[in-house]
Amino acid sequence: MEKQYNPKLVEERIYRFWERKKFFSPGVSSSKKKYSIVIPPPNITGSLHMGHALNAVIQDILIRQKRMQGFKTVWVPGIDHAGIATQNVVEKQLKKEGKTRFDLGRKKFIERVWEWKKKSGNTILEQFKKIGVSCDWSRTRFTMDKEYSKAVVLAFSHYFKKGWIYRDKRVVNWCPRCKTSLSDLEVEYKEEKGKLWYIRYRFAEDTRKFIIVATTRPETLLGDAAVAVNPRDKRYKNLIGEKVILPVVEREIPIIGDHLVDPSFGTGAVKVTPAHDFLDYQIAKKHNLELIQIIDEDGFLNKDVPKSYQELNPREAREKIVQELRESGLLEKEEDYIHQVPVCYRCGSLIEPLPSEQWFLRMTDLAKIALEAIKNKKVKFYPQRWARISSDWLKKVRDWCISRQIWWGHQLPVWQCKNKNKFFFSDKKPSRCPICKKCKPSRVEDVFDTWFSSALWPFVAFGWPKRTKDFKEFYPTDVLSTARDIIFLWVIRMIFSGLEFTKKIPFRKVIIHATVLTKEGKRMSKSLGTGIDPLLLIEKYGADATRFGICWQISGLQDIRFDETKLLAGKKFCNKVWNASRFVLMNLEKKEFSLNKPKGRTAADKKILKELERVIAKVDRNISKFEFGKALQEIYRFFWNKFCDIYIEKAKKQIKNAKTKKEVKDTQRILIYVLVNSLKLLHPFIPFITEEIYQKLPLKNKKALIIEKWPKQK
């Protein structure tokens, strides 16, 4: 053995050894006890970041421990097609060639995405291997592969038949860059310094009088349908029913009363732009106001505004309109105002709320069953508080807009009769229209929200809708580990999808792990340049040390301010383990040892054996509570302080002063026994080095540490 541990000489070889021997397959156990996990499928466009690394380590620790405990384990990996994200990547490539997706057309564009997928789609999975995850790669799934797509269609048809799918024209979040609608959860808010403009709307009857409204978006005034006040507002109550003149366009609009108006904001009177604001849309519906769309899907003002405003973007229109108001004396005042502007979570462009025909999934019943499962603890959250937060969200959830106007994804299996303008479901191209029996129906162009397919992941990953052997054996899964930012987007939707389609919860426990922040407490993000690439860390410290360092920092609910010195500690620890093993090896004669528990002759022997018992118990307890940092720290302390510092030093003397050969052998037996058991406890945390050492030890019936028996407490 070398004097120093060198991960570069070990990791790749050991990983290949595990793969070759198929140790990641459930086949290594014939037990009836099952343990399964599905990986949160990373985006196909992604590359490994700290969040992935942390999550991978958590799941790998669990799977490895259960595997050693004799469970029939499987950890299913996969990748998500990530509709918008992927489409954006390929569109950017096209842009370099001076083309847009529309130049290629839908069919060619999708081919192009598949090409891209073929080339770089598996990068992230290869990166996962570098940290040593023991996924069963033979079961890798992709959310767009053939079988998966069938499952998506089936899921949709199920909802469709239940009457939970409907089409509606609503104001939706629209990204003019991606040219698609987004769900509420896909919108992010960015703080922006803006202005609050106070605008005079003159009365039709007496143009010397006016009512003042405050707005942050004066340009939308071109689409105003009313001015609204709170009917309980004494200042304005008696004005309800009056008519005012919309500035610039000189159109007459009514003053209406609605409780949704907050009298304490601005002047208490608001302009109502039904087509470009969610609240206004609601008000307009109640009052039967006209929907005047002034901004188009490409984000520019359309033909329904005065000529001089046509084809401006909203920002330009805003400046122009403020200028015009100022000149005509209709601008009362302007104030600085900091507000949250909505942006697309994929491309960062400003979201433009606008009316659009979209497909929705009714949430009423689905929310109910999910709520029930959480309430009855069929699904348990760790930390617990996420259960309540999830329930609160479900109680208020709105119907899910499941259609997107992009091309990359599962196209809706819905067709339109041209004659009767009706829609129907069909899983293949209909030869004849079932409605009018005449026309050639055309397929709806929209694709599903990516999360619609991800919501089916835990059971489709095992073969659903087919009742495969895997599905019967491994579903429901035991644990789902993920980040908190996709609880609503993904976790909850898996819960109700699982219940709806399989009548079972998809996982018994949900681990919401800490978020990895920079040392300064900032979010790690690629765009801010604050991320740390785990692959570089692996390069620098080795995979085990990286896992050690990450794991050491996981505890309780605390977010992690990433501390690289912990990886250094991990590297040192690996070296310590290496050298302690080297010492033990050097002191053994060339014979085979059994792993039966020795009795121990001296007080030191007995003490270390007892301490080992104790640490086994602690590690078991902490892993079962998902307290991975604590578990690791317990072994660390035992191994370094108790075993190396105290026992090995004692053992040197015991060997030196031994009176008989048996006494020497007794000490050797303790050394190797404690060492092997330590390696077992350490294996889920630092798998490579422990396997490498194990392979060097002279043991009877030796196979591989990864499938060795987990130490049992007495």
Next chain:
RNA sequence: GGGCGUAUAGCUCAGAUGGUUAGAGCGCUGCGUUCACAUCGCAGAGGUCUCAGGUUCGAAUCCUGAUACGCCCACCA
């Protein structure tokens, strides 16, 4: 506007059910290399546990309030 989380050594964090000198890693200081490991060993310095009240024989730990930082949700235009 509502909700949640965190505040302990220079840095990153542990400190169930309140109880003797508050711990770890990294860093720092001193000494030590034929004896597994200098990626090491031994010894050591370093904390009014954010602040203010309260409960208690006793509080880092429980209660109330304040402050700071961070996160989530929301139709304040």
